[in-house]
Amino acid sequence: MATQAATPERRRRHRASGRQHHSPLGLVLPAVLAVTVGIWAASIQRFENGGVATGGQWVLGVVTAVVIGVLAFGLGRIQHALPRELRALAYGVLTAVTIGFLTSLAEGSVLRAAGIGVAVGAAVGLVMFYYYYTHE
Template sequence: MATQAAMPSGRHRRTAPDDGEHHSPLGFVLPAVLAVTAGLWAASILRFQDGGIANGAQWLVGIICALVLGMLAFALGRWGHTLPRELRALAYGGLFGATVGFLTSLAGGSVLRASGIGLACGAGLTVVMFYSFYVRE
């Protein structure tokens, strides 16, 4: 039985940019939007738990959450292409799972519940990202 041979497509994959090359604005905007969203989410979770007006401690937790997530997301987007697709998918899934688990623990969930939800969300995104990387590469 005859089978088809895989033929290279007309599209060429662009290599990773060098340090001196111009980077896409999306590489800066997407981590910033994710960081601001998670920071506001963390501050609002604490705000709704405590009631009353927002205080400095709630905003401080939100700012720290935004800074940490933003830096990790930027680093993963900038240097993640150097990892093999399995480790890159695991890194994206781990970052997402840790963020969801942290926000779940802020919402008052137990350590077991926050760990379980974070692990499930991280595993799900790892599978999706691995499939995405496998199909594209």
Template sequence: MVTHAAMPGRRGGRAHARPRPHTALAWALPLVLGVIYGFYAAFIRRDGGPSTGGQVLLGLVSGAALAVLCFALGRIQHAVPREVRAVAYGALTASAIGFLVSLTDTSVLRSAALGLAVGVGVLCVSYYALYARET
């Protein structure tokens, strides 16, 4: 019986992972989502009156937070299983929608219920899409 010996590569027996470069879409998509989300949060808080510094600050902070979270999720999404990835998409969407609803001066239960409903919907759709693509 003939067997083949495993020949070590140039760098030794273990493989080195190369970091993935940031593509233009990896930067642009979270940035655009953050800008739109920040403008919408400031618009909801404005309530027809003149813009104030607090509303602008709220829009900047909420948009930056969403952009950072989207970018972080985009960077780690290939390292986690599809179930965890779907839960992460659902949780991010649920928290974002719940926060926007809470800006309309409604009850906490309404904002939590609407965020949870949208988050469960996104979880189901993203799980189906990820499952259909990977199998």
């Protein structure tokens, strides 16, 4: 009885020009994350001020969205150059900073914001490390 031989996995090589192709998902995910965090930050400030929208809240939301978007986009561009431990750590740190900042906006103490940020960031870092370890 004939059996089919397993063929080795073939990977596409980048062209010699060094130009790298970026998928649309690499732009969409940081943008969605940025908009979500920006709206979240602005709404936290709005609810803290009695529900009245002000220009400062909009500025905070836009600046937060731009900063988180740039950091997430940059991490997405360099993640393949990092070993899996540093890649998981980078995603954990980005999550910890984001959650800690949002917690501090909700009039939480510095220790509370840092504690929640570190706890969530550590959990995300461990999950990402497990994912990269099992899929590489």
